[in-house]
Each structure stands twice: as C-alpha cells, then as structure tokens.
Amino acid sequence: MSAEALIASEFISTALALILVYFFFKAYRFTRSIHLLGLPVGFSFLAFSYIFLGMSLLYENNVAVSESFLWLRLITQSFGFAFVAFTYYFSSKTERATKFFLGIISFASGISILLFLGALIIAPPFLELPCVNVVDECFRVANLVFLGYVICHLVKHLKPSHVAVSSLMWAPLAFSLLWLAQYSLLICGIDGSQTAFVVAHVARLASLTLLIRIYYWSGRARQ
Amino acid sequence: MKVEKRGKFRIYFDVLQLLDKEMKSSDKPSLTRVAHEANLPYDRFRNCLDYLIQVGMVSRKDGKLVVTEKGLEYVEEFKKITDFLRQMGLLS
Numbered sequence: 140m141s142a143e144a145l146i147a148s149e150f151i152s153t154a155l156a157l158i159l160v161y162f163f164f165k166a167y168r169f170t171r172s173i174h175l176l177g178l179p180v181g182f183s184f185l186a187f188s189y190i191f192l193g194m195s196l197l198y199e200n201n202v203a204v205s206e207s208f209l210w211l212r213l214i215t216q217s218f219g220f221a222f223v224a225f226t227y228y229f230s231s232k233t234e235r236a237t238k239f240f241l242g243i244i245s246f247a248s249g250i251s252i253l254l255f256l257g258a259l260i261i262a263p264p265f266l267e268l269p270c271v272n273v274v275d276e277c278f279r280v281a282n283l284v285f286l287g288y289v290i291c292h293l294v295k296h297l298k299p300s301h302v303a304v305s306s307l308m309w310a311p312l313a314f315s316l317l318w319l320a321q322y323s324l325l326i327c328g329i330d331g332s333q334t335a336f337v338v339a340h341v342a343r344l345a346s347l348t349l350l351i352r353i354y355y356w357s358g359r360a361r362q
Numbered sequence: 363m364k365v366e367k368r369g370k371f372r373i374y375f376d377v378l379q380l381l382d383k384e385m386k387s388s389d390k391p392s393l394t395r396v397a398h399e400a401n402l403p404y405d406r407f408r409n410c411l412d413y414l415i416q417v418g419m420v421s422r423k424d425g426k427l428v429v430t431e432k433g434l435e436y437v438e439e440f441k442k443i444t445d446f447l448r449q450m451g452l453l454s
Contacts, residue, residue: 162446169443171369175452230452293451310450357445 142196148340149193155347156186162354173238174229180245181222188216209271213278218248220285227292272328279325286318309353316346375440376400377410378419382429382437391426 163178188211195208225244293311323339326332368376380396388395397407411427414420419433429437447453 166443166447169371169440170447171371175447227451296451306449353449354446357442357449 142199145340146193146196148344149189149196152189152343152347153186153193155344155351156182156189158351159347160186162351173241174226174232177222177226177229177241181219181226184215184219184222184248188212188219191215206271209275213271213275214251217278217281217285218244218251220282221248224285224288227289230292231296276325276328279321279328282321283318283325286314286321289314290318306353306356309349309356313346313349313353316342316349320346371440373400373402373410374414374419375437377402377407377414378429378433378437381411381420381427382434385426385428393427 159182160179163182167175167179191208191212195205198204221244225240229240290311293314320339320343323335323342327335327339377400380399384391384396397404400407411420419430419436420427421430444453
C-alpha cells in the first residue's frame with residue numbers, strides 16, 4: 140500500500156469515527172443513560188488514534204516526531220476500545236456503578252495521556268521509552284480482548300423481540316471486522332505480511348461504514 | 363416489582379405519542395386519559411405539556427391540542443434512536 144493510500148485511509152477512518160461520535164452522542168442526549176456516554180468518548184479516542192497514525196505517516200522522515208505520534212495512537216486506540224467495551228459491560232449495571240467506573244476509566248485515560256506527553260516533552264534525554272513496535276503488540280492483544288468482549292456481549296444479549304432477526308447480525312459483524320483489523324495488524328507486526336496489512340485497513344473501513352449504515356438502516360426498518 | 367425510571371426525553375416521547383393517538387382516535391379527547399396512560403401525575407403531565415407547547419412540539423388549534431410537525435419529527439427521531447440502540451445491543 141502506498142503512503143498516500145495509507146494516509147487517505149487514516150483520514151477517512153477519522154471522518155467515519157467522528158460521524159459515529161455524533162450518532163452515539165445523539166443517542167446519549169435522547170436517553171440520558173450515563174453508560175451510553177462511553178460510546179461517543181470511545182469513538183472520539185479512536186478518531187484521535189487514526190489522526191495520530193495519519194500524522195505519524197505524514198512525518199515519517201522525522202523519526203522522533205513519527206514515534207511520538209505512534210505512541211499517542213497506541214494509547215488513544217486502546218482507551219477507545221476500552222471505553223466501548225466498558226459501555227457494553229455497564230449497559231446492564233446500575234447508574235451509580237456506571238458513573239463510578241466511567242469516572243475511573245476517564246481519570247486513568249487522562250492521567251496516562253498527560254504522563255506520556257510529559258515523558259515525551261521533559262524526559263527524552265534521560266528516559267528512554269521502549270521501542271514502540273514492541274509495545275504495539277501488547278496494546279493490540281489488549282484491543283483484541285476488549286473487542287472480543289464486545290462481540291461476546293452482543294451475541295449473548297441481542298434479542299429478536301423488537302428488531303428483525305436479520306438486522307441483529309450487523310453490529311456483531313461490524314465489531315468482528317474491527318477485531319479482524321486488529322488481529323491482521325498483529326499478524327503484520329509479527330511476520331510483516333502485506334496482505335494482513337491491507338486486510339486490516341479494509342476491515343476497519345468496512346466496520347466503521349457498517350456501524351454508520353446500522354444507524355440509517357434502523358430508521359428504514361421501521362418505515 | 364422494580365419499575366424502570368424514565369428520563370425526561372422518554373417522558374416527552376410517551377406524552378407526544380399518546381397525545382397524538384388520543385387526538386386522532388378519540389371523539390372526545392381527554393388529557394386526563396393521556397396523563398393516565400403516560401403514567402404521570404396530572405400536575406407533572408401539565409408541566410410537561412406546557413413545556414412541549416413552549417418549544418413548539420404541541421400547539422392549540424380550534425381549542426384542541428395537536429402535535430405539530432416538530433413534535434412528530436421528535437417522535438420519529440426517538441423511535442429511530444431506540445431502534446439503533448437495540449440493534450447495537452444496548453437496549454433490551
């Protein structure tokens with residue numbers, strides 16, 4: 140894949156993720172269920188992670204800047220998936236527990252991003268961060284766990300009572316594609332497979348597009 | 363039995379939907395019946411109705427209350443979002 144195609148893929152993903160942020164925030168505004176706030180926050184983190192990856196590709200020639208963006212991307216992406224997974228976990232829990240844990244995860248994400256930025260700005264000469272490619276695999280495994288949980292939750296909890304059975308498969312499929320994207324990047328990190336790399340980008344774009352389509356389909360299904 | 367607490371947006375949706383149904387189907391529309399079906403005490407129902415009139419979702423026409431285009435759009439949008447959340451596995 141050429142650098143231009145990769146950058147375009149990242150910025151298209153950002154736009155798609157931001158559209159999802161708008162839809163999920165709208166859903167939160169209508170329902171005022173605190174646990175639903177995790178979705179717009181999670182997809183905002185994901186949108187930032189795609190921007191950071193795009194920026195790291197734009198500044199490919201400057202290794203230090205490019206690596207900093209890659210670090211930011213790793214952190215924001217994992218927090219994004221964590222927020223989405225926690226949203227599903229707390230969808231059946233009490234409002235109080237949700238507020239408490241949403242507070243904790245928000246605090247943790249804020250602190251870790253600030254600490255990391257601090258480390259990048261203040262400490263580079265004295266403190267060496269581990270190689271981003273090594274840590275990348277650990278973050279990816281964590282992402283696979285978060286997405287795996289979402290898929291299991293969806294398969295377990297989707298009930299065909301109010302919605303047509305055929306429309307119930309799209310959300311698990313969309314999250315499975317996101318899982319496939321992470322898995323393919325993990326494979327690509329291990330053996331450098333170009334096919335896995337292309338599959339990852341295609342799967343991610345397909346997944347985000349599918350999530351947006353679910354919103355439009357939900358309106359059409361009623362009509 | 364634990365009763366699910368409704369948010370105010372859900373209450374507006376219920377009131378608009380029931381009011382529209384009452385005005386269209388009944389010869390003698392009754393606000394008390396709408397309040398009862400919406401499961402709201404009458405004073406809270408009146409407050410809710412006043413708010414809906416104030417924001418233009420309900421209006422008075424020939425002495426009768428009617429759900430406006432804006433109110434019907436709100437009902438449709440609420441249904442769409444509820445459907446969306448169900449499909450996303452976030453609403454049972």
